[in-house]
Amino acid sequence: MSQMKHIDNTPSTPDHLLLPLLSRQISIGGTHVSAALKRRGDGVLGLDNFNDYYDPYLKRARQALLERTGVYIVEGDINDVALLNKLFDIVPFTHVMHLAAQAGVRYAMENPSSYVHSNIAGLVSLLEVCKSSNPQPAIVWASSSSVYGLNTKVPFSEKDMTDQPASLYAATKKAGEEIAHTYNHIYGLSLTGLRFFTVYGPWGRPDMAYFFFSRDILKGKSIPIFEASNHGTVARDFTYIDDIVKGCLGALDTAEKSTGSGGKKKGTAQLRVYNLGNTSPVPVSDLVSILERLLKVKAKRMIMKLPRNGDVQFTHANISLAQRELGYKPTTDLQTGLKKFVQWYLSYYSNGKKSAQ
Ligand SMILES: NC(=O)c1ccc[n+]([C@@H]2O[C@H](COP(=O)([O-])OP(=O)(O)OC[C@H]3O[C@@H](n4cnc5c(N)ncnc54)[C@H](O)[C@@H]3O)[C@@H](O)[C@H]2O)c1
Numbered sequence: 001m002s003q004m005k006h007i008d009n010t011p012s013t014p015d016h017l018l019l020p021l022l023s024r025q026i027s028i029g030g031t032h033v034s035a036a037l038k039r040r041g042d043g044v045l046g047l048d049n050f051n052d053y054y055d056p057y058l059k060r061a062r063q064a065l066l067e068r069t070g071v072y073i074v075e076g077d078i079n080d081v082a083l084l085n086k087l088f089d090i091v092p093f094t095h096v097m098h099l100a101a102q103a104g105v106r107y108a109m110e111n112p113s114s115y116v117h118s119n120i121a122g123l124v125s126l127l128e129v130c131k132s133s134n135p136q137p138a139i140v141w142a143s144s145s146s147v148y149g150l151n152t153k154v155p156f157s158e159k160d161m162t163d164q165p166a167s168l169y170a171a172t173k174k175a176g177e178e179i180a181h182t183y184n185h186i187y188g189l190s191l192t193g194l195r196f197f198t199v200y201g202p203w204g205r206p207d208m209a210y211f212f213f214s215r216d217i218l219k220g221k222s223i224p225i226f227e228a229s230n231h232g233t234v235a236r237d238f239t240y241i242d243d244i245v246k247g248c249l250g251a252l253d254t255a256e257k258s259t260g261s262g263g264k265k266k267g268t269a270q271l272r273v274y275n276l277g278n279t280s281p282v283p284v285s286d287l288v289s290i291l292e293r294l295l296k297v298k299a300k301r302m303i304m305k306l307p308r309n310g311d312v313q314f315t316h317a318n319i320s321l322a323q324r325e326l327g328y329k330p331t332t333d334l335q336t337g338l339k340k341f342v343q344w345y346l347s348y349y350s351n352g353k354k355s356a357q
Pocket residue numbers: 028029030047048049050051059076077078079098099100101102103104117118122142143144145195196197198199200204205
């Protein structure tokens with residue numbers, strides 16, 4: 001993790017934050033969601049610590065993109081309670097979209113404490129501030145399909161067991177769901193957790209397979225493709241970012257309807273968890289074939305036994321609850337979504353941008 005750059009005073013607040021706004025949101029992490037909220041007329045303030053888990057140039061490019069649309073991003077850590085209090089004093093946020101986390105299942109074996117810092121301690125700091133703020137904001141936060149862990153009964157439904165995480169990342173996401181329960185139970189915070197299923201698309205994460213496979217296929221480097229020791233398929237319910245954004249907006253709007261923008265009496269606020277997936281798992285080997293066609297380069301495939309590194313073999317979402325309650329309806333298949341990713345990737349890295357890590 002990088003040294004966090006703490007700002008010692010809140011930067012001059014852009015005028016738009018002080019205007020009477022239809023809805024005032026704080027979005028933590030989450031470039032695409034922030035941009036979509038801004039496009040539809042919500043007031044949005046971003047927060048990110050810009051750590052160096054992956055390519056910092058990419059994070060700064062996303063920031064520049066957002067700032068061109070009028071979304072200002074404060075540089076700071078969710079563990080910085082003084083900073084959060086200051087922001088909540090300036091802006092009476094009605095909603096918090098909390099997408100900041102230490103992501104990645106395999107990196108948890110290298111740097112476990114970064115998961116505890118952001119996904120557990122950071123979540124608690126944020127909820128402490130939300131609990132005391134007036135109005136109490138409705139909070140929508142990112143959980144993960146990884147909470148289903150070693151559960152092999154697919155498709156995964158929200159009611160299924162989540163008590164056998166396969167990685168520390170998954171364990172911290174599961175802990176986040178339990179922490180949310182506590183803050184809902186004691187303080188009446190309105191909390192909606194979204195279990196995202198392997199999200200991909202333009203401006204995505206360079207540590208994810210679809211992203212670094214593209215880089216390495218273009219470089220002629222071999223790519224390790226994990227194969228299960230039981231010879232079963234290794235597959236993911238890959239979900240395109242635009243579909244996820246619609247699910248996030250649906251969750252924010254549903255939270256608004258059921259809680260209003262004021263604080264709730266204890267015991268009456270909502271606590272919900274939804275799967276946001278695509279309902280069509282694709283084997284990782286097919287992901288590689290699609291990338292080969294789009295990049296017009298043959299991959300050097302290195303088939304490896306799936307190591308015990310935090311990966312699970314198969315994910316598949318049952319999304320009927322999100323469909324019913326959030327109006328969530330993913331429409332992008334992997335071929336279409338990867339085409340958009342590859343177009344972005346080629347244009348981003350051919351424009352003299354630093355190469356992905
Ligand atoms: N991308 C996926 O496939 C996927 C799947 C399931 C769940 N999720 C979850 O969705 C959320 C967004 O994921 P993403 O892929 O966009 O990840 P990301 O790493 O690109 O975005 C998270 C952002 O949070 C920031 N951040 C991390 N720790 C912070 C802290 N302590 N304080 C302030 N900012 C901090 C990072 O700098 C980063 O910009 C995460 O919570 C992740 O765990 C992602």
